[in-house]
Amino acid sequence: MNRPGGLGGLAADVSALLGRDVGDPVPLGGGSVCTAARLGGPAGHDAVFAKTLDGAPDGFFTAEAAGLRLLAATGTVAVPEVWAADRYTLVLEWIEPGPATPSQAERLGRELAALHGVRAASWGTAGPGFIGRLPLPSPAGTPPAAPEQWADFHAEYRLLPFLRRAADGGAMAPADVRAVERVCALLPRIAGAPEPPALIHGDLWSGNVLFAADGRARLVDPAAQGGRPEADLAMLELFGCPQLPRILAAYEEVRPVPGRRERVALHQLHPLLVHAALFGGHYGAAAGTAAREALSRA
Known part of the structure; x- marks a missing residue:
């Protein structure tokens, strides 16, 4: 028997x-990839959050569950508890949404700074990883872990694969493709001082920040990996976030990042290329603009 799709299949799972x-x-609305819903939970709990994706690639939801557990294990940021995950479905603790208060935003900024103080074993993911519905490529063999290896890793596994997807899909003009390729070639010179891999959320747009009724924001839907902390902050800035100035100010009180402002466009390039590959539209041109800004600020 075929598994039913959509909400019917989600409830059955x-x-x-x-x-x-x-x-x-x-x-529930708000996502652009999965079908999500609130459902009744087991005894002692009012509800659960669950989501599904028809035709989800192998490891899609188990990778997300692993990322949430990895973030939770740091004891720094708050995430929903994972209750179950299988081939088609992820089930999480229900978190009641609440207003984005200044105190909640400031706490989130401090917690993000603490998360970024956690060393990762290497650049990228140890197992399968995804951003949106797209796979995050990983190097074969021993993963790179040295601070000076970030530029080559980032160009080869975080920029060029998504540039190719976007260009092949007709979302990138030739001049924009050349600008991104130029960034990749010059990345060792424009990346700033080398630093070891830190554990980052990896997909930190505002939709993945859940301000909660209990006063502590949760992070959801991670692409958790070893990366540069600036990537999380740049993505928050790219798509906006409630109380963003308070989040950034609290973060920088704990963990100042010299020169970060000059590298925002550089670190926004990866999510823009992902969006160009997934959605087309204006994202390809925006990626070209970000690439040229990154080059101009180098």
Whole structure:
């Protein structure tokens, strides 16, 4: 029997994973990849959050679950508890949304700074990784871990694969492709001082920051990996976030990053290329603009 798709399949999966009937799903908006819903939870809990993706690639939801557990294990940032994950479904603790208060934003900034103080074993992911529905490529063999290896890793595994996807899909003009390729060639010179890999969220746009009714923001939907902390902050700035100035000010009180302002466009290039590959539209031109700004500020 084929698994039903959409919300019907999601409710069936959650019931099977939790071992009880969870009732009818209440659909949730806000995402651009998965179908998500609020469902009744087991005894002692009012609800769970669950999401599904028809045709999800192998490891898609288990990688997300692993990323959430990795972030939680640092004891720095708050994430929803993972209740279950399988081929088609991820089930998380329900977090009641709340207002983006200044105190919550400032706490998040300090917690992000603490997260970025955690060393990662290497650049990139140890196992399968995804951003949106796209796979995050990983080097074969021994993963790079030396501070000076970031530029080559970032160009080969975080910029060029998504540039090729976007260009092949018709989302990049030739001049914009050349600008990104120029950034990749010059990355060792424009990346700033070498630093060891830090654990980062990896997909930190505002939709993955859940301000909560209990007063502590949660991070969701990570592409957790070893990276440069500036990437998380640049992505928050790229798409905006409630109380963003307070988040950044609190972060920088704990963990100032010299020269970060000059490298924002550089670190926004990866998410822009991902969006160009996924959605086309204006994102290809925006990636070209970011590449030229990164070159001009070098």
